[in-house]
Amino acid sequence: MREILILGKQGQIAWELQVTLATLGNITVLGSQELDLANPHKIGEKVRQIQPDIIVNAAAYTAVDKAEQEPELCQAINATAPGVLAELARESQALLVHYSTEYVFDGLKTSPYLETDLPQPLGVYGASKLAGERAIIQADCQHLILRTTWVYGNRGKNFLLTILRLAADRTELKIVADQVGAPTWSRSIAEATAQILAQSHREQDLRGIYNLSAAGKTSWHGFASQIVDRYRLxxxxxxLAVEQILAIPASDYPTPAQRPAYSVLDNSKVLADFGVQLPAWEASLEQLFARW
Incomplete structure (x- = not known):
């Protein structure tokens, strides 16, 4: 059995990975209390104790706005730590699976982003995730970098839980309608990761960046409206107290960090190489409420 180390225990993707990867090997799951990724000197000691064949890094600094005030901490967790993990993976010939984001792009395209498109992050968070990708590639270990977008689930902090909390107390919500993306369920990401790893073998030399997001697209306003409708069904x-959900431009809701206006990813590469295709975002949302 392969030894699998999952990092980011408190996060929504790591929570789902504990279930989906259970049949693929012996799993060890660590959170920030067991391994502080902001302290790179401690990472090697812990990872060498476990001796994993696969390292799945689902840990990240994801507070996009707060990152503008904490660039050093964001960089340590999202860029330096993945680089250290990659060096350890190369040292032990392990495979590193790392999750990245569409925030590496500026969102100026009007067609889905390819893995080969030029990254142009708009803020500290996106820049740190791009630096993490580059550190992994530079380490020259076996790696799969999975870029995803608009991740949500039924635990942690995410847009879905925020909307349900606000909808329970407020009769009116104002939600941005001119930012477009593909809401992607954390369970779908974990299931797809398991499908990919089930096909991988020790003798394979896996290296590459893959987009991994739900099919389809919508705005934050469209997503919020579907959340409320599906929940009520x-x-x-x-x-739920909410009676109307108003569409507003992003300019009416200024934030410390600028968001990409277009966050849709092209998933044809992961389909071609691994036969993996995530469901449409609407179907995943319906399934989440059915399983909750």
Whole structure:
């Protein structure tokens, strides 16, 4: 059995990975309390104790706005730590699976982003994730960098849980309608990761960046509207106070960090290489509420 180390125990993707990767090997899951990725000197000691065949780095600094005030901490977790993990993976001939983001792009395209498109991050968070990708590639270890977008689930901090919390108390919500992306369920990401790893073998030399996001696209306003509608269908006995969800431009909701206006990814490469295709975002949202 392969030894699999999952990092980011408190996160929504890592939580799902504990289930989907369970049949592929012996799993060790670490959170920030067991391994502080902001302290790179401690990473090697812990990883060498476990001796993993596969390192799945689902840990990240994801507070996009706060990153503008904490660039050093963001860089340490999102860039320096992945580089250290990559060096350790090369040292032990392990495979490193690392999750990245569409925030490496500026969002100026109007067609889905390819893995080969030129990255142009808009803020500290995106720049740190891009630096993490480059550190992994430079280390020349076996690696799979999976770029995803608009991740949500039924735990942690994400847009879906925020909308449900606000909808329970407010009669009116104002949601940005001119930013477009593909809401991607953390369970779908974990299941796709398991499918990819199930096909991998020790003698393979895996290296590459792959987009991994739900099919389709919508705006934050469209996503919020679907969340409320699907929730009411799934739980007709639970009251939500919200009566209307108003569409607003991003300029009406200024944030410390600039967001990409277009966050849709082209997933044809992961389909061609691994036969993996995530469901449409609407279907995943419906499935989440059915399983909650």
């Amino acid at each position: 799934a739980y007709p006995d639970r009251h």
